[in-house]
Amino acid sequence: MSGFAREPSPAVVQQAIAWMVRLQSGSASPTAWDECLRWREAAPEHALAWERLQGIQGRFASMPPVPAALAQQTMDAARKHMGRRKAMGLLAVAMGTGCTALLLRQPWSDSALLADLRTGVGEVRRVVLADGSVLLMDTATAVDLRFDENERRLVLLKGRIALSSGTDAGAQHYRPLMVQTTHGRVRALGTRFQTHLQEDGTRVQVQSDAVELRPHGSAEVRVLRQGQQAWFDTSQVYELQDSDGDGDAWTDGVLVARSMPLSVFVAQLGRYRFGHLACDERVAQLRISGVFSLKDTERSLDLLQKTWPIELRRRTRYWVTLMPRG
Structure with missing residues:
Protein backbone atom coordinates (compact mmCIF):
# COMPACT_ATOMS: atom_id res chain seq x y z
CA MET A 1 0.00 0.00 0.00
CA SER A 2 1.60 3.22 -1.15
CA GLY A 3 1.00 6.73 0.16
CA PHE A 4 -1.29 7.56 3.05
CA ALA A 5 -4.92 6.54 3.36
CA ARG A 6 -7.43 9.25 4.09
CA GLU A 7 -9.36 9.10 7.34
CA PRO A 8 -12.07 6.43 7.09
CA SER A 9 -15.56 7.81 6.61
CA PRO A 10 -18.42 6.77 8.93
CA ALA A 11 -19.78 4.57 6.13
CA VAL A 12 -16.46 2.73 5.79
CA VAL A 13 -16.19 2.30 9.57
CA GLN A 14 -19.69 0.83 9.58
CA GLN A 15 -18.62 -1.66 6.93
CA ALA A 16 -15.52 -2.62 8.93
CA ILE A 17 -17.61 -3.20 12.06
CA ALA A 18 -20.06 -5.32 10.06
CA TRP A 19 -17.20 -7.47 8.76
CA MET A 20 -15.72 -7.90 12.22
CA VAL A 21 -19.05 -9.01 13.69
CA ARG A 22 -19.69 -11.36 10.77
CA LEU A 23 -16.29 -13.08 10.94
CA GLN A 24 -16.43 -13.45 14.73
CA SER A 25 -19.95 -14.86 14.70
CA GLY A 26 -18.67 -18.44 14.53
CA SER A 27 -20.77 -19.15 11.42
CA ALA A 28 -18.85 -17.25 8.75
CA SER A 29 -18.33 -19.26 5.56
CA PRO A 30 -14.98 -19.59 3.75
CA THR A 31 -16.44 -17.28 1.09
CA ALA A 32 -17.00 -14.60 3.73
CA TRP A 33 -13.30 -14.59 4.65
CA ASP A 34 -12.39 -14.12 0.98
CA GLU A 35 -14.95 -11.37 0.55
CA CYS A 36 -13.63 -9.53 3.61
CA LEU A 37 -10.07 -9.74 2.32
CA ARG A 38 -11.17 -8.35 -1.05
CA TRP A 39 -13.02 -5.52 0.69
CA ARG A 40 -9.91 -4.64 2.72
CA GLU A 41 -7.75 -4.65 -0.40
CA ALA A 42 -10.20 -2.54 -2.39
CA ALA A 43 -9.08 0.79 -0.88
CA PRO A 44 -6.47 2.09 1.59
CA GLU A 45 -9.34 3.67 3.52
CA HIS A 46 -10.85 0.22 4.08
CA ALA A 47 -7.53 -1.18 5.26
CA LEU A 48 -6.99 1.68 7.71
CA ALA A 49 -10.49 1.34 9.18
CA TRP A 50 -9.96 -2.40 9.68
CA GLU A 51 -6.49 -1.94 11.15
CA ARG A 52 -7.65 0.69 13.62
CA LEU A 53 -10.72 -1.26 14.62
CA GLN A 54 -8.71 -4.38 15.35
CA GLY A 55 -5.77 -2.58 16.91
CA ILE A 56 -3.28 -4.23 14.61
CA GLN A 57 0.21 -3.00 13.96
CA GLY A 58 1.89 -3.91 10.70
CA ARG A 59 0.63 -4.81 7.27
CA PHE A 60 -3.09 -4.66 6.71
CA ALA A 61 -3.14 -7.95 4.79
CA SER A 62 -2.50 -9.99 7.95
CA MET A 63 -5.65 -11.50 9.41
CA PRO A 64 -6.00 -9.95 12.88
CA PRO A 65 -5.94 -11.33 16.40
CA VAL A 66 -9.13 -9.82 17.79
CA PRO A 67 -10.20 -8.02 19.86
CA ALA A 68 -7.28 -5.67 20.27
CA ALA A 69 -5.90 -5.40 23.79
CA LEU A 70 -5.87 -1.62 23.71
CA ALA A 71 -9.48 -1.35 22.55
CA GLN A 72 -10.55 -3.95 25.09
CA GLN A 73 -8.84 -2.19 27.99
CA THR A 74 -10.29 1.16 26.91
CA MET A 75 -13.81 -0.18 26.74
CA ASP A 76 -13.48 -2.16 29.98
CA ALA A 77 -12.39 0.91 31.89
CA ALA A 78 -15.03 3.12 30.28
CA ARG A 79 -17.89 0.71 30.87
CA LYS A 80 -17.21 0.52 34.59
CA HIS A 81 -18.04 4.19 34.90
CA MET A 82 -20.11 5.15 31.85
CA GLY A 83 -21.92 2.12 30.47
CA ARG A 84 -21.87 0.53 27.05
CA ARG A 85 -23.13 3.30 24.79
CA LYS A 86 -20.61 5.86 26.06
CA ALA A 87 -17.86 3.24 25.84
CA MET A 88 -18.60 2.88 22.14
CA GLY A 89 -18.16 6.64 21.86
CA LEU A 90 -14.72 6.32 23.44
CA LEU A 91 -13.83 3.65 20.92
CA ALA A 92 -14.84 5.96 18.11
CA VAL A 93 -12.62 8.72 19.52
CA ALA A 94 -9.73 6.26 19.89
CA MET A 95 -10.14 5.32 16.24
CA GLY A 96 -9.97 8.98 15.27
CA THR A 97 -12.84 8.68 12.81
CA GLY A 98 -15.40 11.07 14.24
CA CYS A 99 -18.02 8.34 13.97
CA THR A 100 -19.38 8.38 17.54
CA ALA A 101 -22.97 8.93 16.40
CA LEU A 102 -22.71 6.04 13.97
CA LEU A 103 -21.47 3.64 16.63
CA LEU A 104 -24.08 4.69 19.14
CA ARG A 105 -26.80 3.82 16.64
CA GLN A 106 -25.60 0.23 16.49
CA PRO A 107 -27.44 -2.36 18.67
CA TRP A 108 -24.36 -3.08 20.78
CA SER A 109 -26.28 -3.52 24.05
CA ASP A 110 -27.01 -7.11 23.06
CA SER A 111 -23.66 -7.83 21.47
CA ALA A 112 -21.00 -10.16 22.79
CA LEU A 113 -18.46 -7.58 21.65
CA LEU A 114 -19.33 -5.44 24.66
CA ALA A 115 -19.83 -8.17 27.25
CA ASP A 116 -18.53 -7.67 30.78
CA LEU A 117 -16.01 -10.46 30.21
CA ARG A 118 -14.81 -11.85 26.90
CA THR A 119 -12.03 -13.83 25.25
CA GLY A 120 -10.58 -13.70 21.76
CA VAL A 121 -10.02 -16.57 19.38
CA GLY A 122 -7.53 -19.01 20.93
CA GLU A 123 -7.62 -17.31 24.34
CA VAL A 124 -8.54 -19.08 27.59
CA ARG A 125 -9.03 -16.78 30.56
CA ARG A 126 -9.34 -17.36 34.32
CA VAL A 127 -11.37 -14.88 36.39
CA VAL A 128 -12.00 -14.87 40.12
CA LEU A 129 -15.43 -13.31 40.69
CA ALA A 130 -16.46 -11.09 43.61
CA ASP A 131 -18.17 -13.98 45.42
CA GLY A 132 -15.06 -16.18 45.23
CA SER A 133 -16.32 -18.25 42.31
CA VAL A 134 -13.69 -19.16 39.72
CA LEU A 135 -14.65 -18.72 36.08
CA LEU A 136 -12.70 -20.24 33.20
CA MET A 137 -13.61 -18.85 29.79
CA ASP A 138 -12.95 -20.81 26.63
CA THR A 139 -11.98 -19.37 23.24
CA ALA A 140 -14.31 -16.73 21.73
CA THR A 141 -16.54 -16.55 24.81
CA ALA A 142 -18.58 -13.66 26.18
CA VAL A 143 -20.25 -13.36 29.59
CA ASP A 144 -22.30 -10.66 31.29
CA LEU A 145 -22.41 -10.49 35.10
CA ARG A 146 -25.68 -9.80 36.92
CA PHE A 147 -24.77 -9.85 40.60
CA ASP A 148 -27.10 -8.10 43.04
CA GLU A 149 -28.31 -8.57 46.63
CA ASN A 150 -30.62 -11.43 45.62
CA GLU A 151 -28.71 -13.53 43.10
CA ARG A 152 -25.47 -14.22 41.28
CA ARG A 153 -26.28 -14.61 37.59
CA LEU A 154 -23.84 -15.12 34.73
CA VAL A 155 -25.35 -14.59 31.29
CA LEU A 156 -23.46 -16.68 28.74
CA LEU A 157 -23.75 -14.81 25.45
CA LYS A 158 -21.35 -16.90 23.44
CA GLY A 159 -18.92 -19.79 23.84
CA ARG A 160 -18.12 -22.08 26.76
CA ILE A 161 -17.30 -21.62 30.44
CA ALA A 162 -16.31 -23.74 33.43
CA LEU A 163 -17.52 -22.42 36.77
CA SER A 164 -16.50 -23.42 40.31
CA SER A 165 -18.93 -21.92 42.79
CA GLY A 166 -17.58 -19.68 45.56
CA THR A 167 -18.72 -19.38 49.16
CA ASP A 168 -20.09 -15.83 48.71
CA ALA A 169 -18.83 -15.09 52.22
CA GLY A 170 -19.53 -11.36 52.10
CA ALA A 171 -23.24 -11.66 51.29
CA GLN A 172 -25.88 -10.76 53.87
CA HIS A 173 -27.96 -13.79 52.92
CA TYR A 174 -27.90 -16.74 50.52
CA ARG A 175 -27.74 -15.78 46.85
CA PRO A 176 -28.24 -18.55 44.27
CA LEU A 177 -25.53 -18.88 41.64
CA MET A 178 -26.67 -19.59 38.10
CA VAL A 179 -25.69 -19.48 34.45
CA GLN A 180 -28.30 -18.22 32.00
CA THR A 181 -28.33 -18.83 28.25
CA THR A 182 -30.87 -18.18 25.52
CA HIS A 183 -32.24 -21.67 26.18
CA GLY A 184 -32.65 -21.67 29.94
CA ARG A 185 -30.97 -21.63 33.31
CA VAL A 186 -28.32 -23.74 35.03
CA ARG A 187 -28.33 -23.37 38.81
CA ALA A 188 -25.26 -24.43 40.79
CA LEU A 189 -25.78 -26.66 43.80
CA GLY A 190 -22.31 -26.17 45.28
CA THR A 191 -20.44 -27.46 42.29
CA ARG A 192 -18.01 -27.28 39.40
CA PHE A 193 -19.56 -27.54 35.96
CA GLN A 194 -19.22 -26.30 32.43
CA THR A 195 -21.78 -24.76 30.12
CA HIS A 196 -21.43 -24.60 26.35
CA LEU A 197 -23.81 -22.39 24.39
CA GLN A 198 -24.48 -23.76 20.92
CA GLU A 199 -26.78 -22.53 18.19
CA ASP A 200 -29.59 -24.98 18.83
CA GLY A 201 -29.12 -25.71 22.53
CA THR A 202 -26.96 -25.58 25.64
CA ARG A 203 -24.71 -28.43 26.76
CA VAL A 204 -23.90 -28.89 30.45
CA GLN A 205 -21.34 -31.22 32.06
CA VAL A 206 -20.90 -31.63 35.82
CA GLN A 207 -17.43 -32.21 37.25
CA SER A 208 -18.45 -32.22 40.94
CA ASP A 209 -21.60 -32.08 43.07
CA ALA A 210 -24.73 -31.17 41.08
CA VAL A 211 -26.63 -28.57 39.05
CA GLU A 212 -30.28 -27.89 38.31
CA LEU A 213 -31.42 -27.37 34.72
CA ARG A 214 -34.55 -25.42 33.79
CA PRO A 215 -35.43 -24.65 30.13
CA HIS A 216 -37.00 -21.24 29.56
CA GLY A 217 -40.18 -22.55 27.95
CA SER A 218 -40.85 -25.48 30.25
CA ALA A 219 -41.71 -26.23 33.85
CA GLU A 220 -39.31 -29.17 33.75
CA VAL A 221 -36.47 -29.16 36.27
CA ARG A 222 -33.69 -31.72 35.95
CA VAL A 223 -30.84 -32.33 38.39
CA LEU A 224 -27.48 -33.43 36.97
CA ARG A 225 -24.89 -34.95 39.26
CA GLN A 226 -21.14 -35.49 39.10
CA GLY A 227 -20.03 -37.19 35.89
CA SER A 263 -14.31 -33.99 11.02
CA VAL A 264 -15.16 -33.58 14.71
CA PHE A 265 -11.50 -33.02 15.59
CA VAL A 266 -11.18 -30.32 12.94
CA ALA A 267 -14.35 -28.58 14.12
CA GLN A 268 -13.06 -28.46 17.69
CA LEU A 269 -9.50 -27.41 16.86
CA GLY A 270 -10.80 -24.82 14.42
CA ARG A 271 -12.46 -22.88 17.24
CA TYR A 272 -8.99 -21.95 18.52
CA ARG A 273 -7.60 -20.44 15.33
CA PHE A 274 -8.52 -17.73 12.86
CA GLY A 275 -9.77 -18.49 9.41
CA HIS A 276 -11.08 -21.62 7.74
CA LEU A 277 -10.06 -25.13 8.82
CA ALA A 278 -11.77 -28.09 7.16
CA CYS A 279 -11.18 -31.64 6.01
CA ASP A 280 -11.95 -33.40 2.76
CA GLU A 281 -14.90 -35.78 2.99
CA ARG A 282 -12.63 -38.67 1.99
CA VAL A 283 -10.84 -38.44 5.36
CA ALA A 284 -13.69 -37.03 7.44
CA GLN A 285 -14.32 -40.33 9.23
CA LEU A 286 -10.64 -41.11 9.89
CA ARG A 287 -10.36 -41.90 13.62
CA ILE A 288 -7.93 -39.73 15.58
CA SER A 289 -6.52 -40.44 19.06
CA GLY A 290 -4.05 -38.43 21.11
CA VAL A 291 -3.51 -35.27 23.12
CA PHE A 292 -3.17 -32.07 21.08
CA SER A 293 -2.28 -28.53 22.02
CA LEU A 294 -4.98 -25.87 21.74
CA LYS A 295 -2.44 -23.14 22.44
CA ASP A 296 -0.37 -24.02 19.37
CA THR A 297 -2.76 -25.26 16.71
CA GLU A 298 -0.06 -25.19 14.04
CA ARG A 299 1.95 -27.72 16.04
CA SER A 300 -1.16 -29.86 16.44
CA LEU A 301 -1.81 -29.81 12.70
CA ASP A 302 1.81 -30.69 12.01
CA LEU A 303 1.56 -33.65 14.41
CA LEU A 304 -1.61 -34.76 12.71
CA GLN A 305 0.06 -34.69 9.30
CA LYS A 306 3.05 -36.69 10.52
CA THR A 307 1.01 -39.35 12.28
CA TRP A 308 -1.97 -40.03 9.98
CA PRO A 309 -2.24 -40.46 6.20
CA ILE A 310 -3.27 -36.87 5.57
CA GLU A 311 -1.63 -33.70 4.33
CA LEU A 312 -2.34 -30.02 4.84
CA ARG A 313 -3.33 -28.02 1.81
CA ARG A 314 -2.89 -24.31 2.50
CA ARG A 315 -4.66 -21.83 0.31
CA THR A 316 -3.45 -19.11 2.68
CA ARG A 317 -2.20 -19.13 6.26
CA TYR A 318 -5.81 -18.82 7.35
CA TRP A 319 -7.39 -21.29 4.94
CA VAL A 320 -6.29 -24.88 5.55
CA THR A 321 -7.87 -28.10 4.30
CA LEU A 322 -6.86 -31.60 5.42
CA MET A 323 -6.61 -33.92 2.41
CA PRO A 324 -5.77 -37.60 1.83
CA ARG A 325 -2.03 -38.04 1.47
CA GLY A 326 -0.66 -38.86 -1.92
Whole structure:
Protein backbone atom coordinates (compact mmCIF):
# COMPACT_ATOMS: atom_id res chain seq x y z
CA MET A 1 0.00 0.00 0.00
CA SER A 2 1.60 3.22 -1.15
CA GLY A 3 1.00 6.73 0.16
CA PHE A 4 -1.29 7.56 3.05
CA ALA A 5 -4.92 6.54 3.36
CA ARG A 6 -7.43 9.25 4.09
CA GLU A 7 -9.36 9.10 7.34
CA PRO A 8 -12.07 6.43 7.09
CA SER A 9 -15.56 7.81 6.61
CA PRO A 10 -18.42 6.77 8.93
CA ALA A 11 -19.78 4.57 6.13
CA VAL A 12 -16.46 2.73 5.79
CA VAL A 13 -16.19 2.30 9.57
CA GLN A 14 -19.69 0.83 9.58
CA GLN A 15 -18.62 -1.66 6.93
CA ALA A 16 -15.52 -2.62 8.93
CA ILE A 17 -17.61 -3.20 12.06
CA ALA A 18 -20.06 -5.32 10.06
CA TRP A 19 -17.20 -7.47 8.76
CA MET A 20 -15.72 -7.90 12.22
CA VAL A 21 -19.05 -9.01 13.69
CA ARG A 22 -19.69 -11.36 10.77
CA LEU A 23 -16.29 -13.08 10.94
CA GLN A 24 -16.43 -13.45 14.73
CA SER A 25 -19.95 -14.86 14.70
CA GLY A 26 -18.67 -18.44 14.53
CA SER A 27 -20.77 -19.15 11.42
CA ALA A 28 -18.85 -17.25 8.75
CA SER A 29 -18.33 -19.26 5.56
CA PRO A 30 -14.98 -19.59 3.75
CA THR A 31 -16.44 -17.28 1.09
CA ALA A 32 -17.00 -14.60 3.73
CA TRP A 33 -13.30 -14.59 4.65
CA ASP A 34 -12.39 -14.12 0.98
CA GLU A 35 -14.95 -11.37 0.55
CA CYS A 36 -13.63 -9.53 3.61
CA LEU A 37 -10.07 -9.74 2.32
CA ARG A 38 -11.17 -8.35 -1.05
CA TRP A 39 -13.02 -5.52 0.69
CA ARG A 40 -9.91 -4.64 2.72
CA GLU A 41 -7.75 -4.65 -0.40
CA ALA A 42 -10.20 -2.54 -2.39
CA ALA A 43 -9.08 0.79 -0.88
CA PRO A 44 -6.47 2.09 1.59
CA GLU A 45 -9.34 3.67 3.52
CA HIS A 46 -10.85 0.22 4.08
CA ALA A 47 -7.53 -1.18 5.26
CA LEU A 48 -6.99 1.68 7.71
CA ALA A 49 -10.49 1.34 9.18
CA TRP A 50 -9.96 -2.40 9.68
CA GLU A 51 -6.49 -1.94 11.15
CA ARG A 52 -7.65 0.69 13.62
CA LEU A 53 -10.72 -1.26 14.62
CA GLN A 54 -8.71 -4.38 15.35
CA GLY A 55 -5.77 -2.58 16.91
CA ILE A 56 -3.28 -4.23 14.61
CA GLN A 57 0.21 -3.00 13.96
CA GLY A 58 1.89 -3.91 10.70
CA ARG A 59 0.63 -4.81 7.27
CA PHE A 60 -3.09 -4.66 6.71
CA ALA A 61 -3.14 -7.95 4.79
CA SER A 62 -2.50 -9.99 7.95
CA MET A 63 -5.65 -11.50 9.41
CA PRO A 64 -6.00 -9.95 12.88
CA PRO A 65 -5.94 -11.33 16.40
CA VAL A 66 -9.13 -9.82 17.79
CA PRO A 67 -10.20 -8.02 19.86
CA ALA A 68 -7.28 -5.67 20.27
CA ALA A 69 -5.90 -5.40 23.79
CA LEU A 70 -5.87 -1.62 23.71
CA ALA A 71 -9.48 -1.35 22.55
CA GLN A 72 -10.55 -3.95 25.09
CA GLN A 73 -8.84 -2.19 27.99
CA THR A 74 -10.29 1.16 26.91
CA MET A 75 -13.81 -0.18 26.74
CA ASP A 76 -13.48 -2.16 29.98
CA ALA A 77 -12.39 0.91 31.89
CA ALA A 78 -15.03 3.12 30.28
CA ARG A 79 -17.89 0.71 30.87
CA LYS A 80 -17.21 0.52 34.59
CA HIS A 81 -18.04 4.19 34.90
CA MET A 82 -20.11 5.15 31.85
CA GLY A 83 -21.92 2.12 30.47
CA ARG A 84 -21.87 0.53 27.05
CA ARG A 85 -23.13 3.30 24.79
CA LYS A 86 -20.61 5.86 26.06
CA ALA A 87 -17.86 3.24 25.84
CA MET A 88 -18.60 2.88 22.14
CA GLY A 89 -18.16 6.64 21.86
CA LEU A 90 -14.72 6.32 23.44
CA LEU A 91 -13.83 3.65 20.92
CA ALA A 92 -14.84 5.96 18.11
CA VAL A 93 -12.62 8.72 19.52
CA ALA A 94 -9.73 6.26 19.89
CA MET A 95 -10.14 5.32 16.24
CA GLY A 96 -9.97 8.98 15.27
CA THR A 97 -12.84 8.68 12.81
CA GLY A 98 -15.40 11.07 14.24
CA CYS A 99 -18.02 8.34 13.97
CA THR A 100 -19.38 8.38 17.54
CA ALA A 101 -22.97 8.93 16.40
CA LEU A 102 -22.71 6.04 13.97
CA LEU A 103 -21.47 3.64 16.63
CA LEU A 104 -24.08 4.69 19.14
CA ARG A 105 -26.80 3.82 16.64
CA GLN A 106 -25.60 0.23 16.49
CA PRO A 107 -27.44 -2.36 18.67
CA TRP A 108 -24.36 -3.08 20.78
CA SER A 109 -26.28 -3.52 24.05
CA ASP A 110 -27.01 -7.11 23.06
CA SER A 111 -23.66 -7.83 21.47
CA ALA A 112 -21.00 -10.16 22.79
CA LEU A 113 -18.46 -7.58 21.65
CA LEU A 114 -19.33 -5.44 24.66
CA ALA A 115 -19.83 -8.17 27.25
CA ASP A 116 -18.53 -7.67 30.78
CA LEU A 117 -16.01 -10.46 30.21
CA ARG A 118 -14.81 -11.85 26.90
CA THR A 119 -12.03 -13.83 25.25
CA GLY A 120 -10.58 -13.70 21.76
CA VAL A 121 -10.02 -16.57 19.38
CA GLY A 122 -7.53 -19.01 20.93
CA GLU A 123 -7.62 -17.31 24.34
CA VAL A 124 -8.54 -19.08 27.59
CA ARG A 125 -9.03 -16.78 30.56
CA ARG A 126 -9.34 -17.36 34.32
CA VAL A 127 -11.37 -14.88 36.39
CA VAL A 128 -12.00 -14.87 40.12
CA LEU A 129 -15.43 -13.31 40.69
CA ALA A 130 -16.46 -11.09 43.61
CA ASP A 131 -18.17 -13.98 45.42
CA GLY A 132 -15.06 -16.18 45.23
CA SER A 133 -16.32 -18.25 42.31
CA VAL A 134 -13.69 -19.16 39.72
CA LEU A 135 -14.65 -18.72 36.08
CA LEU A 136 -12.70 -20.24 33.20
CA MET A 137 -13.61 -18.85 29.79
CA ASP A 138 -12.95 -20.81 26.63
CA THR A 139 -11.98 -19.37 23.24
CA ALA A 140 -14.31 -16.73 21.73
CA THR A 141 -16.54 -16.55 24.81
CA ALA A 142 -18.58 -13.66 26.18
CA VAL A 143 -20.25 -13.36 29.59
CA ASP A 144 -22.30 -10.66 31.29
CA LEU A 145 -22.41 -10.49 35.10
CA ARG A 146 -25.68 -9.80 36.92
CA PHE A 147 -24.77 -9.85 40.60
CA ASP A 148 -27.10 -8.10 43.04
CA GLU A 149 -28.31 -8.57 46.63
CA ASN A 150 -30.62 -11.43 45.62
CA GLU A 151 -28.71 -13.53 43.10
CA ARG A 152 -25.47 -14.22 41.28
CA ARG A 153 -26.28 -14.61 37.59
CA LEU A 154 -23.84 -15.12 34.73
CA VAL A 155 -25.35 -14.59 31.29
CA LEU A 156 -23.46 -16.68 28.74
CA LEU A 157 -23.75 -14.81 25.45
CA LYS A 158 -21.35 -16.90 23.44
CA GLY A 159 -18.92 -19.79 23.84
CA ARG A 160 -18.12 -22.08 26.76
CA ILE A 161 -17.30 -21.62 30.44
CA ALA A 162 -16.31 -23.74 33.43
CA LEU A 163 -17.52 -22.42 36.77
CA SER A 164 -16.50 -23.42 40.31
CA SER A 165 -18.93 -21.92 42.79
CA GLY A 166 -17.58 -19.68 45.56
CA THR A 167 -18.72 -19.38 49.16
CA ASP A 168 -20.09 -15.83 48.71
CA ALA A 169 -18.83 -15.09 52.22
CA GLY A 170 -19.53 -11.36 52.10
CA ALA A 171 -23.24 -11.66 51.29
CA GLN A 172 -25.88 -10.76 53.87
CA HIS A 173 -27.96 -13.79 52.92
CA TYR A 174 -27.90 -16.74 50.52
CA ARG A 175 -27.74 -15.78 46.85
CA PRO A 176 -28.24 -18.55 44.27
CA LEU A 177 -25.53 -18.88 41.64
CA MET A 178 -26.67 -19.59 38.10
CA VAL A 179 -25.69 -19.48 34.45
CA GLN A 180 -28.30 -18.22 32.00
CA THR A 181 -28.33 -18.83 28.25
CA THR A 182 -30.87 -18.18 25.52
CA HIS A 183 -32.24 -21.67 26.18
CA GLY A 184 -32.65 -21.67 29.94
CA ARG A 185 -30.97 -21.63 33.31
CA VAL A 186 -28.32 -23.74 35.03
CA ARG A 187 -28.33 -23.37 38.81
CA ALA A 188 -25.26 -24.43 40.79
CA LEU A 189 -25.78 -26.66 43.80
CA GLY A 190 -22.31 -26.17 45.28
CA THR A 191 -20.44 -27.46 42.29
CA ARG A 192 -18.01 -27.28 39.40
CA PHE A 193 -19.56 -27.54 35.96
CA GLN A 194 -19.22 -26.30 32.43
CA THR A 195 -21.78 -24.76 30.12
CA HIS A 196 -21.43 -24.60 26.35
CA LEU A 197 -23.81 -22.39 24.39
CA GLN A 198 -24.48 -23.76 20.92
CA GLU A 199 -26.78 -22.53 18.19
CA ASP A 200 -29.59 -24.98 18.83
CA GLY A 201 -29.12 -25.71 22.53
CA THR A 202 -26.96 -25.58 25.64
CA ARG A 203 -24.71 -28.43 26.76
CA VAL A 204 -23.90 -28.89 30.45
CA GLN A 205 -21.34 -31.22 32.06
CA VAL A 206 -20.90 -31.63 35.82
CA GLN A 207 -17.43 -32.21 37.25
CA SER A 208 -18.45 -32.22 40.94
CA ASP A 209 -21.60 -32.08 43.07
CA ALA A 210 -24.73 -31.17 41.08
CA VAL A 211 -26.63 -28.57 39.05
CA GLU A 212 -30.28 -27.89 38.31
CA LEU A 213 -31.42 -27.37 34.72
CA ARG A 214 -34.55 -25.42 33.79
CA PRO A 215 -35.43 -24.65 30.13
CA HIS A 216 -37.00 -21.24 29.56
CA GLY A 217 -40.18 -22.55 27.95
CA SER A 218 -40.85 -25.48 30.25
CA ALA A 219 -41.71 -26.23 33.85
CA GLU A 220 -39.31 -29.17 33.75
CA VAL A 221 -36.47 -29.16 36.27
CA ARG A 222 -33.69 -31.72 35.95
CA VAL A 223 -30.84 -32.33 38.39
CA LEU A 224 -27.48 -33.43 36.97
CA ARG A 225 -24.89 -34.95 39.26
CA GLN A 226 -21.14 -35.49 39.10
CA GLY A 227 -20.03 -37.19 35.89
CA GLN A 228 -23.32 -36.53 34.11
CA GLN A 229 -24.04 -34.31 31.13
CA ALA A 230 -27.13 -33.14 29.30
CA TRP A 231 -28.25 -30.91 26.47
CA PHE A 232 -31.30 -28.65 26.59
CA ASP A 233 -33.17 -26.22 24.42
CA THR A 234 -36.03 -23.91 25.33
CA SER A 235 -38.53 -26.78 25.53
CA GLN A 236 -36.88 -29.71 27.28
CA VAL A 237 -33.78 -31.46 28.63
CA TYR A 238 -32.20 -34.31 26.68
CA GLU A 239 -30.14 -36.95 28.43
CA LEU A 240 -26.64 -37.65 27.17
CA GLN A 241 -24.19 -40.39 27.98
CA ASP A 242 -22.10 -39.81 31.09
CA SER A 243 -19.01 -37.75 30.33
CA ASP A 244 -15.70 -39.54 29.74
CA GLY A 245 -13.68 -37.18 31.93
CA ASP A 246 -12.02 -35.36 29.03
CA GLY A 247 -14.71 -32.73 28.62
CA ASP A 248 -12.80 -30.08 30.55
CA ALA A 249 -9.38 -30.81 29.02
CA TRP A 250 -9.63 -27.43 27.28
CA THR A 251 -9.10 -25.76 30.66
CA ASP A 252 -5.57 -27.19 30.56
CA GLY A 253 -5.05 -26.05 26.98
CA VAL A 254 -5.35 -29.46 25.34
CA LEU A 255 -7.77 -31.40 23.17
CA VAL A 256 -8.04 -35.10 24.05
CA ALA A 257 -9.14 -37.27 21.13
CA ARG A 258 -10.21 -40.87 21.66
CA SER A 259 -11.02 -42.45 18.31
CA MET A 260 -12.53 -39.11 17.30
CA PRO A 261 -13.66 -38.65 13.69
CA LEU A 262 -11.36 -36.22 11.92
CA SER A 263 -14.31 -33.99 11.02
CA VAL A 264 -15.16 -33.58 14.71
CA PHE A 265 -11.50 -33.02 15.59
CA VAL A 266 -11.18 -30.32 12.94
CA ALA A 267 -14.35 -28.58 14.12
CA GLN A 268 -13.06 -28.46 17.69
CA LEU A 269 -9.50 -27.41 16.86
CA GLY A 270 -10.80 -24.82 14.42
CA ARG A 271 -12.46 -22.88 17.24
CA TYR A 272 -8.99 -21.95 18.52
CA ARG A 273 -7.60 -20.44 15.33
CA PHE A 274 -8.52 -17.73 12.86
CA GLY A 275 -9.77 -18.49 9.41
CA HIS A 276 -11.08 -21.62 7.74
CA LEU A 277 -10.06 -25.13 8.82
CA ALA A 278 -11.77 -28.09 7.16
CA CYS A 279 -11.18 -31.64 6.01
CA ASP A 280 -11.95 -33.40 2.76
CA GLU A 281 -14.90 -35.78 2.99
CA ARG A 282 -12.63 -38.67 1.99
CA VAL A 283 -10.84 -38.44 5.36
CA ALA A 284 -13.69 -37.03 7.44
CA GLN A 285 -14.32 -40.33 9.23
CA LEU A 286 -10.64 -41.11 9.89
CA ARG A 287 -10.36 -41.90 13.62
CA ILE A 288 -7.93 -39.73 15.58
CA SER A 289 -6.52 -40.44 19.06
CA GLY A 290 -4.05 -38.43 21.11
CA VAL A 291 -3.51 -35.27 23.12
CA PHE A 292 -3.17 -32.07 21.08
CA SER A 293 -2.28 -28.53 22.02
CA LEU A 294 -4.98 -25.87 21.74
CA LYS A 295 -2.44 -23.14 22.44
CA ASP A 296 -0.37 -24.02 19.37
CA THR A 297 -2.76 -25.26 16.71
CA GLU A 298 -0.06 -25.19 14.04
CA ARG A 299 1.95 -27.72 16.04
CA SER A 300 -1.16 -29.86 16.44
CA LEU A 301 -1.81 -29.81 12.70
CA ASP A 302 1.81 -30.69 12.01
CA LEU A 303 1.56 -33.65 14.41
CA LEU A 304 -1.61 -34.76 12.71
CA GLN A 305 0.06 -34.69 9.30
CA LYS A 306 3.05 -36.69 10.52
CA THR A 307 1.01 -39.35 12.28
CA TRP A 308 -1.97 -40.03 9.98
CA PRO A 309 -2.24 -40.46 6.20
CA ILE A 310 -3.27 -36.87 5.57
CA GLU A 311 -1.63 -33.70 4.33
CA LEU A 312 -2.34 -30.02 4.84
CA ARG A 313 -3.33 -28.02 1.81
CA ARG A 314 -2.89 -24.31 2.50
CA ARG A 315 -4.66 -21.83 0.31
CA THR A 316 -3.45 -19.11 2.68
CA ARG A 317 -2.20 -19.13 6.26
CA TYR A 318 -5.81 -18.82 7.35
CA TRP A 319 -7.39 -21.29 4.94
CA VAL A 320 -6.29 -24.88 5.55
CA THR A 321 -7.87 -28.10 4.30
CA LEU A 322 -6.86 -31.60 5.42
CA MET A 323 -6.61 -33.92 2.41
CA PRO A 324 -5.77 -37.60 1.83
CA ARG A 325 -2.03 -38.04 1.47
CA GLY A 326 -0.66 -38.86 -1.92
